[in-house]
């Protein structure tokens with residue numbers, strides 16, 4: 077899979093991509109559990125965005141200014157579990173939370189991904205080749221109250237990004253019996269095999285009786301325009317519950 081490796085891309089255009097990215101940090105008006113969201117791809121035209129190639133981040137998987145999101149209430153029947161490096165998936169998670177009143181849990185890794193895109197890409201490639209996914213740094217709550225679990229992630233190399241792979245591998249069996257609602261942001265190439273991977277990891281981890289909803293796939297630079305898609309997607313899910 078050569079997508080997003082782009083080794084043939086010229087040095088000049090790589091420099092242009094990262095220079096552009098560093099000027100495009102966008103603080104949104106949206107909040108996630110009372111904390112502001114900064115997303116690095118928003119507002120970029122497709123030409124400048126280049127399918128997410130070169131996107132920088134805060135170097136701490138959205139948590140340089142924030143605490144990892146963890147909103148767990150007594151009565152919610154829905155939980156959003158997500159990972160985001162550069163903020164788009166976090167923004168999408170916040171919109172889903174608004175529409176669904178679901179609880180929220182952010183996936184946190186011990187060693188966050190670099191703010192530098194090329195370093196992140198190189199680390200992600202090595203992790204994938206070695207099937208050596210990042211160690212998590214989070215406390216897992218009891219999931220028994222939840223009927224629906226939304227799983228949110230950025231697409232990396234046309235599949236699940238590694239923190240979600242590690243999360244499902246570690247905690248997958250706890251999702252037994254849940255309705256699973258996958259959502260993701262990506263660089264314009266679609267969901268790849270990510271949903272099939274969720275299904276196969278959960279099966280391998282012994283999770284049983286899962287129902288899957290249609291997935292929600294949003295371009296990383298267009299999450300601010302996704303409100304009506306989010307609302308109708310969430311409505312269908314709540315009705316199925």
Ligand SMILES: Cc1cc2nc3c(=O)[nH]c(=O)nc-3n(C[C@H](O)[C@H](O)[C@H](O)COP(=O)(O)O)c2cc1C
Nearest residue numbers: 128160161162163164165230233234262263265296
């Ligand atoms: C290491 C890496 C690999 C990526 N691979 C793909 C890919 O194969 N296909 C795609 O459409 N987007 C790819 N992207 C783009 C991201 O999916 C996109 O920028 C996403 O919106 C990032 O979400 P986040 O802001 O929540 O981290 C990749 C990004 C990174 C950092």
